[in-house]
Amino acid sequence: MGKNPMKKKVTKWIKKGKDPRSAHWQAALEATLKLFAPDLEPGRLIPMGPLEDEDILVFEKALAAVDLSPNVSAAFIPPLLAGKLTPPDTVEELHRISKGAPSYQILISRPGEELRILAAEISEHATRPGVDLFQSGALLGNYDFDNQSDCLDSLRKIIRSHMWKTGKWTREEHMVYTLNWFEKVRAFNSATVVVENDFSFFHTPTLIKSTKMDAMFTLMTEDLLKRGKDKDDPFGQILSSMGRAGGEKPEPPLLGQIIEDGMLGQLNLLKSLDLVSFSDFTNAQSEQFKRGFAETVRYLEGNLLS
Secondary structure: OOOOHHHHHHHHHHHOOOOHHHHHHHHHHHHHHHHHHHHOOOOOEEEOOOOOHHHHHHHHHHHHHOOOOOOOEEEEEOHHHHOOOOOOOOOHHHOOOOOOOOOOEEEEEEOOOOOEEEEEEOOOOOOOOEEEEEEOOEEEEEEEOOOHHHHHHHHHHHHHHHOOOOOOOOHHHHHHHHHHHHHHHHHHOOOOOOOOHHHOOOOOHHHHOOOHHHHHHHHHHHHHHHHHOOOOOHHHHHHHHHHHHHOOOOOHHHHHHHHHHHHHHHHHHHHHOOOOOHHHOOHHHHHHHHHHHHHHHHHHHHHOOO
16 A cells, blocks of 8 residues: 555655644645535535535525636535544644534635635634635745625635636636526525626626527527436436336327426526616527527427437
């Protein structure tokens, strides 16, 4: 057996003159993220372990505040697990919450030549809610706040400045980012979910060489394709029960009706949140909309159960 790779890293960092305390702590955070890795999905904040009712409230606040580029992984850690993840006593500046108080942590990692890690304590019981950033065994910097809401309000900017993918994004990354945003819009039934307009193809259709109308149908199509595969989503459940019931593909009229219902749900959401101003459509746009709607239904009929 070779030497523990984390130990190797720590030794290398310390040899390069990094503070042994921050080097060991970053290694512990990396090891924790490695443990969570099978459950993480880049670009989304994923809760670790089961959440109690009060945990869900904190998770929802965090979910609304955290905006991630599609390459970073993020874990929301409730008190049950966060209580075990405490910095060594020797690192006074990393202690943000008194022992025994319920700790809520967010860990985010950005891949690259050197992994960068953001560790946030967002508990309302924290004596010093805030964020610590680590890379190459060093504490890059930290942000301290007076309370939970100030901390959450600033989280978007901190993540955007320090954890986002730099350089050009692929079409696929713009797709994933926009779909993750739309999923949160649906979950919260709110248009105020944070989003960087310059990276969302719905807000900036030119990112995928598209127009506003086509970008809307692209969003609707990709959203339903994704939800169709998700056994926890009501839309996915309807499709999978249809598949199971007959063993065959359902009759097109029935599948078409289910798809149309799904699309009308999306359109009602876009309309009620003023994300699309349908009343401003010209006659030409209304015709274009009807064609786009029919084409999308046909496309989904052919691709949803394939």
